[in-house]
Amino acid sequence: MLLEVRGLRKVYQGKERQVEAIRDLTFGVDAGDLVCLVGPSGCGKTTLLKCVAGLLNPTSGDVLLDGRRVSGPPPGMAVVFQEYGRSLFPWMSVRDNVELPLRQKKLPRARRRSMVDDALSSVGLGDTHDAYPWQLSGGMQQRVAIARAVAYQPNVLLMDEPFAAVDAQTRADLEDLIRDLWHKLGVTILFVTHDIDEAVYLGQRVIVLSSSPTVVREDVDIDLPDARDQLHTRAGNRFTELRTHIYAQIQAAKRESTPGSTDAARDTHLAKQVLQ
Amino acid sequence: MKALLGLLGLAGLLALVEALPYTGLVSADFLPPTHRIASALAGEVGDSGFWHALWDTFVAWAIGLAIAVGAGIVAGIVIGTVPGLRAITASTIEFLRPIPSVALIPLAVLMYGTEIQSTLMLVVYASFWQVLIQVLYGVQDVDPVADETARSYGLGLWARIRYVLWPTALPYVMTGVRLAAAVALVLAITAELVIGAPGLGSRIAVAQASNAVPDMYALVAVTGLLGVAINLGARRVERRLLRWHQSVRGEVVV
Amino acid sequence: MRIVLRIVLAVALPAVLFTVWWLATAGSTNFYLPPLREILRIFPDVWTGERLRTDVLPSLLRLAGGYTLAVVAGIALGVLVGGNRTVRAVLEPVLEFFRAIPPPVLVPVIMLFAGIGDTMKVVVIAAGCVWPILLNTVEGVRAVDSVLADTCRSYRITGPARLRHLVLRGASPQIAAGMRQALSIGIILMVISEMFAASNGLGFAIVQFQRGFAIPDMWSGILLLGLIGLVLSLLFRLVESRALAWYHGLRRVQRGS
Numbered sequence: 131m132l133l134e135v136r137g138l139r140k141v142y143q144g145k146e147r148q149v150e151a152i153r154d155l156t157f158g159v160d161a162g163d164l165v166c167l168v169g170p171s172g173c174g175k176t177t178l179l180k181c182v183a184g185l186l187n188p189t190s191g192d193v194l195l196d197g198r199r200v201s202g203p204p205p206g207m208a209v210v211f212q213e214y215g216r217s218l219f220p221w222m223s224v225r226d227n228v229e230l231p232l233r234q235k236k237l238p239r240a241r242r243r244s245m246v247d248d249a250l251s252s253v254g255l256g257d258t259h260d261a262y263p264w265q266l267s268g269g270m271q272q273r274v275a276i277a278r279a280v281a282y283q284p285n286v287l288l289m290d291e292p293f294a295a296v297d298a299q300t301r302a303d304l305e306d307l308i309r310d311l312w313h314k315l316g317v318t319i320l321f322v323t324h325d326i327d328e329a330v331y332l333g334q335r336v337i338v339l340s341s342s343p344t345v346v347r348e349d350v351d352i353d354l355p356d357a358r359d360q361l362h363t364r365a366g367n368r369f370t371e372l373r374t375h376i377y378a379q380i381q382a383a384k385r386e387s388t389p390g391s392t393d394a395a396r397d398t399h400l401a402k403q404v405l406q
Numbered sequence: 407m408k409a410l411l412g413l414l415g416l417a418g419l420l421a422l423v424e425a426l427p428y429t430g431l432v433s434a435d436f437l438p439p440t441h442r443i444a445s446a447l448a449g450e451v452g453d454s455g456f457w458h459a460l461w462d463t464f465v466a467w468a469i470g471l472a473i474a475v476g477a478g479i480v481a482g483i484v485i486g487t488v489p490g491l492r493a494i495t496a497s498t499i500e501f502l503r504p505i506p507s508v509a510l511i512p513l514a515v516l517m518y519g520t521e522i523q524s525t526l527m528l529v530v531y532a533s534f535w536q537v538l539i540q541v542l543y544g545v546q547d548v549d550p551v552a553d554e555t556a557r558s559y560g561l562g563l564w565a566r567i568r569y570v571l572w573p574t575a576l577p578y579v580m581t582g583v584r585l586a587a588a589v590a591l592v593l594a595i596t597a598e599l600v601i602g603a604p605g606l607g608s609r610i611a612v613a614q615a616s617n618a619v620p621d622m623y624a625l626v627a628v629t630g631l632l633g634v635a636i637n638l639g640a641r642r643v644e645r646r647l648l649r650w651h652q653s654v655r656g657e658v659v660v
Numbered sequence: 661m662r663i664v665l666r667i668v669l670a671v672a673l674p675a676v677l678f679t680v681w682w683l684a685t686a687g688s689t690n691f692y693l694p695p696l697r698e699i700l701r702i703f704p705d706v707w708t709g710e711r712l713r714t715d716v717l718p719s720l721l722r723l724a725g726g727y728t729l730a731v732v733a734g735i736a737l738g739v740l741v742g743g744n745r746t747v748r749a750v751l752e753p754v755l756e757f758f759r760a761i762p763p764p765v766l767v768p769v770i771m772l773f774a775g776i777g778d779t780m781k782v783v784v785i786a787a788g789c790v791w792p793i794l795l796n797t798v799e800g801v802r803a804v805d806s807v808l809a810d811t812c813r814s815y816r817i818t819g820p821a822r823l824r825h826l827v828l829r830g831a832s833p834q835i836a837a838g839m840r841q842a843l844s845i846g847i848i849l850m851v852i853s854e855m856f857a858a859s860n861g862l863g864f865a866i867v868q869f870q871r872g873f874a875i876p877d878m879w880s881g882i883l884l885l886g887l888i889g890l891v892l893s894l895l896f897r898l899v900e901s902r903a904l905a906w907y908h909g910l911r912r913v914q915r916g917s
Contacts, residue, residue: 183814202813209814216807221829221906230825231815264910282815411749419754436772497670498677504893506847508863509885511855512870512878516692592762596848599764600855607765614768626765633760 132161132318133182133286138191140177151177153343155191161285164312164319166329168376169339169347170384175322178344179290182320183209195286208279212291214271218263218278224250225259228278235282249281250274252314253307269300273307280311289321293328302360305332309358326380330354330372331363338376340383348379438620446620447627456609460628463594463605466522467636470529471590475583478534482541483567483575492542499538507532507593508600515601525597525605532593533586540582544575577648584640591636595629606632694876703880711865716884719862722778723850726785730842734790735835738797739827748798755795763788763845764852776857781850788849789842796838800831833907836900843896847889862888 138155141148151174159165169175180186182193184203193200195207208231211217218227225246232242250256253273263271272292279287289308293301305328312319323329329336330352338348354368363369420440427434438446450456485491507528514524548571556566598607606629613622678696685695707716741747741755766787767780774780804827812818812826828835854863866881868874901908 180810185810185813203816205816207814209811211807211811213807216805217811219808219825219829220910221832222825230817230821234815234817234821262906262909264906264913408749411746412753415750415752415754416757418750432773493669494673498673501674501890504844504889505886506844506851506889508848508851508855509866509882509889511851512866513692513882515870516875516878588760592764592848595762596764596852599767600852607762610765610768614771619772622768626761626769629765630757630761633762634757637756637760 131158132163132196133159133320134192134194135178135182136192136194138178138181138193139189140174140181140186141189150343152181152188154345155339157337157346157349159286159318159320161318162316164309164321164332164334166333166336167320167322167339168324168326168329168336168380169344170341170380171324172342173339173383174342174344175324175339176290178339179209179288179320179322183207183288185209206285208282208284208287210272210275210279210287210289210292212294214268214275214292214295215264217275218271220262220264222262223260224255224263224266224274227263227274228281231278231282245281245283246277249277252280252311253277267300269296269304272296272304276304276307276311280315284317286318286320289319291323292321294324301328306360308332326373326376327364330369330376331358331360336372336376338379338383341386347383348376350376435619438623442620443623443627446618447624450621450624450628459604459606459609462522462603463598463607463632466525466529466597466603466605467587467590467594469522470526470594471533471583471587473526474530474533474586474590475537477530478537478582478586479541479579481534482538482545483571485538486542486545487563487567487571499535503535503539508596511597511600514597520602520604522603524601525594525603528593528597529590533590536586536589537579537582540578540585541575544578545571547578548574580644580647584637584644587636587640588633591629591633691873692875694879698876699879699883702876703883706877706880707884714860715862715865718778718860719850719854720888722781722853722861723785723846726782726849727789727842727846729782729786730789730793730846731839733786734793734838734842735797735828737790738794738831738835739801739823741794742798742801742831743827748802752798755791755798759791759795763849767849767853767856771857781853781858781861784853785846785849789846792841792845793835793838796834796841797831800834801827803834804830833904836904840896840900843892844889847885847892851885 135155135157138152139150140152141150155178167175167178177186181188182200184193184200184207187201195204198204219230222230228246228249229242232245237245246259250259253276255270255273255277258266258270258274263274266274275292293304296304308319308321309332311317321329321332323332333352336350336352337346338350339345340347350372352372354363354366354372423437423443424440426432427437427439434442485495510528510531514527518524518527552570552574553566556570561569594605595607595610597603598605598609599611600607602608602611606625610622610625610629613619613625682696685693686697688695741751763784767784770780770784770787774783808826808830812822817825850861851863851866854861855867858864862881862885866878866885869878869881
C-alpha cells in the first residue's frame with residue numbers, strides 16, 4: 131500500500147470552542163490507483179487532503195506514505211488546488227510557473243526546459259509558455275497547474291476539487307485529461323470532489339465520507355470498464371446505479387447530521403476560518 | 407491578546423530608551439533615559455507656553471486642512487463634471503503634484519515672515535493634492551447607468567451632484583481627507599521648525615538651540631502622539647460617516 | 661490623429677499657464693515677483709557649472725544614499741516583522757508611532773548624534789523614508805496569498821527561494837507603494853536638512869538666495885526643485901510600471917470581469 135491513512139482525527143482549536151472536523155478516518159490507496167473522495171459539502175474534505183499533503187498536522191492518527199510517517203510536505207507529492215487563480219504565481223510566465231519546482235530539485239537547465247515543454251504539451255498547452263497565467267481562461271489556468279504537477283513527476287498526485295470552478299464543458303475535457311495522464315504516467319491519484327458524477331466517472335474506487343465530524347461511510351469499487359468516455363460511460367446502466375447508490379449514501383449522511391445541521395454548518399464555517 | 411502584545415512592545419521601547427544610556431552605547435547627552443524625558447514632558451505639560459504652541463500648531467493644521475479639503479473637493483467636482491476639463495488639466499496636475507512643498511519655504515518667508523500664513527501656505531499646498539486626486543478617482547467611479555437614470559428622470563446638475571456623484575465619491579473623499587490630515591501635520595510642524603512660525607515645531611527648534619535635549623525628545627514624542635491621534639481620529643470619522651455605505655471600497659494607492 | 665490630440669491636450673494648459681505667468685510678470689516691478697523672463701534667463705547661469713557640482717550633485721547623492729539605505733532596511737525589517745504574527749503584534753504600535761512622527765523633527769534629533777555633515781543628512785533621509793517602506797512591506801508580507809503559500813510548501817520551495825519567488829514578489833506592489841511615499845518624504849528631508857544646517861546643497865543655496873534677497877535666483881531654485889521632484893516621480897513611475905507590469909495587467913483583468 132502506497133498511501134495509508136490510519137485513525138486520522140483533526141480538531142481545530144478556536145478561541146472559545148473546539149471544532150472536530152474529522153473524527154476517525156482510515157483508508158488506503160495502492161500504488162497506481164485513482165481514488166476519489168466524495169462527501170456532503172463541508173465534510174472536511176479539504177482538511178483531510180491538507181493532512182495527507184503534510185500541510186496540516188492531524189490531531190491524532192497517522193498518514194503514511196510508502197510506510198513513512200508524513201510530518202510535512204513529503205517529496206514526490208504534488209497538490210492541485212481548487213483555486214487555480216491563486217495557486218499560480220501571477221508574476222511568473224506559464225513556463226516559469228511550471229519550472230519553479232524543478233529548479234528546487236536542482237535539475238540542469240536543459241533538462242528542465244524539456245520537462246516543462248513536455249508537461250505543457252501533455253496538457254494541451256503547446257504555445258502559451260510566455261503568457262502570464264491570468265491572461266488565460268480558467269480551464270487553461272488549471273491545465274497549467276496540472277502541467278506543473280506533471281512536470282514535478284510525483285508518485286502521488288492530490289487534487290482538491292480542481293474542477294469546481296470551471297464551466298461544465300471545460301470540466302468534461304479536464305476529466306478526460308486526468309484519466310489520460312493517469313494512464314500514461316502511472317501516477318497514484320487521490321481526487322477530492324463534491325460532484326458524485328465526477329467521482330464515479332474518474333475513479334477506480336470512490337470513498338464516501340460522512341458529514342462532519344467525518345468518518346468513512348462506504349468504500350465503493352467502481353466496476354466500470356477502464357476505457358471511459360463522456361458519452362457512453364455516463365449513459366450506461368451501471369454508471370447510473372453506482373451514482374444513485376452513492377447519491378443515496380450522501381443524502382443519508384446529510385440526514386443523519388440534520389438534528390445538529392445548523393451547528394454543523396457553523397462548525398464547518400468556523401473550521402474554515404480557523405484554517406485561514 | 408493583540409492589544410496586550412502591543413502594550414508590551416511600547417513598554418519594551420520605553421525600557422530600551424531607559425537602558426541604552428546606561429550601557430554606554432549612546433551618551434545620555436544625546437539620548438537621555440526615559441525617566442528624564444518623562445520628567446521633561448511633565449515640565450512641558452505644566453508650562454503654559456507648551457499649550458500655546460500646541461494650540462498654534464493645531465490651529466494652523468485645522469485651518470490649512472479645511473482650506474485644502476474645501477478647495478480640493480470643489481476643484482475635483484468641477485474638473486470631474488465639466489466635460490473635457492479633466493483631459494486638459496491632467497498633465498498640469500501631474501506636473502504640479504510632485505513639486506515638493508518645501509520648495510515654497512523661501513517664498514513663504516519672504517511673503518509672510520514667521521506669521522501663521524507661512525505655515526498655511528505649505529500646509530494647503532501639500533494637502534490639497536491628496537484631496538483632489540482622491541475626489542477625481544471618486545468622480546470617475548460614478549456608475550454611468552446611475553447617472554443616465556438620473557438624467558432620464560430630469561434631475562438637474564445640482565441634484566445629480568447631490569444624489570449621484572457625492573454619495574459615490576464620499577468614500578474617496580474621506581480617504582483623501584485622512585491622507586491630507588497626516589500630510590497637513592507634517593507640513594505644519596515643518597514650517598514651524600524651519601521658518602520659526604509659532605507652534606510645536608519652533609518649540610523643538612528652541613529646545614535644540616538651547617541644548618535642552620530631554621525637552622526636545624519630549625516634544626518630538628508629543629508630535630508623534632499628535633500624529634497617531636490624527637490618524638486614529640480620521641479613521642474613526644471615516645468609519646462613522648461611511649457606516650451606511652454597504653460596499654467597503656479598496657483604497658486607491660497613489 | 662488621437663496621439664496628436666493627446667499631446668495637444670497635455671501641453672495646452674501648461675503652455676497657457678506659462679504664458680500667463682510670462683505676460684503677467686513681464687513688466688513686473690514687484691520685488692518679490694520678478695519677470696519670468698528674468699528667472700529663465702539666469703537659470704542656466706545659476707545652476708550649471710560650479711553650482712551643479714557643489715550644490716545639486718551633493719544633494720542628489722545624499723538623497724540617493726539615504727533612500728537606498730531606507731529601501732534596504734525597510735524591506736529587510738519588514739520581511740522579518742511581517743513573517744511572524746507575534747513579532748508583528750508586539751511591534752505594530754511602536755512602528756505606527758514612529759511613522760506618525762513628522763519626519764522633519766528628526767533633523768534636530770539626528771544632529772545630536774551625527775553632527776551637521778553628510779552623515780547627518782543621509783541618516784535623516786533614511787530615518788524618515790524607512791517607515792512607509794517598512795510598514796507597507798509588513799502589510800504586503802502578511803497578505804501573501806495562503807493558497808500560494810501552500811503551493812510553495814507542497815512543492816518544498818523553502819528558504820531563499822521562497823523569499824525570492826513568493827514573499828518579495830507577492831509583497832512587491834505594496835512595497836512599491838511604500839517606496840513612492842518614501843520618495844516624496846526623501847525630497848522634503850533632503851531640502852529641510854540642508855536648510856537647517858549645511859554649507860552646501862540645494863536647500864542651503866536657496867535659503868542663501870532668499871536671505872541675500874537674490875529673488876530671481878531664489879525663484880530659479882524653486883523651479884529646479886519642482887523639476888527634480890517631477891523627474892524623480894516620472895522615473896519612479898517608469899521603473900514601477902516595468903517591474904509591476906504583471907500586477908497592473910492582473911488588476912485590469914480582475915476589474916474587467
